[in-house]
Amino acid sequence: MAVADRLDLTLRLVRGAERISLNELADRLGVSLMTVRRDLDELQAQGLVQRVRGGAVSLAAPAEEAGFAAREPWQAATKQRIGTAAVELIEPGQTILLDAGTTTAALASSLAACAPLTVGVLSLQAAQRLADKPGIRLLVIGGESRPGERSLVGHLTLRMLEELWFDTFVMSIGAVHRDLGWSEFSMEDATVKQHARCRASKTVVVADSTKLGVRAFARVAGLGDVDTFVTDDPGPGAAMETLTDIRDAGVDVVMA
Numbered sequence: 218m219a220v221a222d223r224l225d226l227t228l229r230l231v232r233g234a235e236r237i238s239l240n241e242l243a244d245r246l247g248v249s250l251m252t253v254r255r256d257l258d259e260l261q262a263q264g265l266v267q268r269v270r271g272g273a274v275s276l277a278a279p280a281e282e283a284g285f286a287a288r289e290p291w292q293a294a295t296k297q298r299i300g301t302a303a304v305e306l307i308e309p310g311q312t313i314l315l316d317a318g319t320t321t322a323a324l325a326s327s328l329a330a331c332a333p334l335t336v337g338v339l340s341l342q343a344a345q346r347l348a349d350k351p352g353i354r355l356l357v358i359g360g361e362s363r364p365g366e367r368s369l370v371g372h373l374t375l376r377m378l379e380e381l382w383f384d385t386f387v388m389s390i391g392a393v394h395r396d397l398g399w400s401e402f403s404m405e406d407a408t409v410k411q412h413a414r415c416r417a418s419k420t421v422v423v424a425d426s427t428k429l430g431v432r433a434f435a436r437v438a439g440l441g442d443v444d445t446f447v448t449d450d451p452g453p454g455a456a457m458e459t460l461t462d463i464r465d466a467g468v469d470v471v472m473a
Contacts, residue, residue: 223248226427227256229392231266231275234432238272245430245454295425295449295473300324302473303387303423303447307331311384314358314413315343317368317406318389320423322346329353337381339374339409341367356381363405370405378409378416386417388443390424392433395462398440400433407435419444426451429459441466449473 223246230245231237242253257273260266266273300323307313309331315321317340325346328334332352338344344357358381360374388410391401399422401407414420420443429451446468451457464470 223252224256224259227253228260228265228275229427229431231260231273232431232433236269236272236274241455242272245456247452247454296320296323298473299423299425299447299449300327302471303421304328304331306421306445306447306471307334307385309333311335312382313337314381314383314386314417315339316386316388316410316413317343317366318423320425321387321389324387324423337383339369339413341369360409363403366403366406368403368406368409370403370409374409375412378412381416383417384419386413386420388414388420388422388437390422390428390437392428392431393422393424393440393459393463394430394432395440395459397432397436399437399443401435401437402433404435407437410437414438414442421445421447423447425449426456426460429456439466441468443468445469445471447471447473 226246227242230242239250239253243250257266257268261268265276267276296319299320303324304327310333312335314337315325322342325343328336328347329350329352335354336347337356337358338347339358341362344355347353347355358369358374359377360369361371363370390399393399401410422443426449440463446463450472451460460470
């Protein structure tokens with residue numbers, strides 16, 4: 218795992234647990250205690266975590282998560298594989314609602330392979346990737362662009378969603394945990410996802426395995442409230458236990 222990816226996952230694990238031990242971090246990350254200490258020192262220097270005896274606690278509010286530009290390079294190859302696997306679930310002629318997020322942005326570039334499609338987008342990044350693509354009828358769902366993310370949120374977004382119906386909502390997610398379900402770091406984004414999920418016949422969640430076993434700030438839906446989850450292999454440990462919980466909730470899991 219690249220250092221940037223490992224730091225991202227470490228931060229998510231600390232935030233999700235509120236307080237976590239060095240041993241648990243080493244187990245989840247598959248690295249030595251020395252590496253965990255070094256990574257926590259780096260995150261502490263950035264003001265994101267506080268080292269405590271035997272572990273760490275989160276300092277930054279979950280909504281202060283790194284923006285789109287910072288997250289886009291993390292796990293880039295994995296996100297591309299997830300996007301490719303998710304596109305295989307889409308059939309030509311369907312209407313698709315595409316969520317904001319780095320994984321859905323990676324997926325957007327592959328949608329032309331399923332043309333013709335009508336695609337509604339909830340982010341400016343996805344709109345840019347789909348603009349002028351042959352066979353793609355692009356609908357930019359109106360609203361306010363959230364700084365740093367360029368996700369479309371607010372009253373106008375919700376109003377426009379009420380006027381539309383889609384075959385599939387492709388939803389990104391910040392975290393998934395057996396107790397909280399699917400959750401997000403931003404209340405604004407979580408609200409849009411809640412409404413969007415109700416405007417489609419089925420919901421496909423796309424997220425890399427670093428999101429497994431993590432709790433974010435705002436709940437989007439219960440584990441069994443989506444239809445399909447496309448992710449990568451998390452390996453043994455607590456993340457795989459969360460994946461088992463998702464399957465047990467009746468969700469189809471596709472491994473990319």
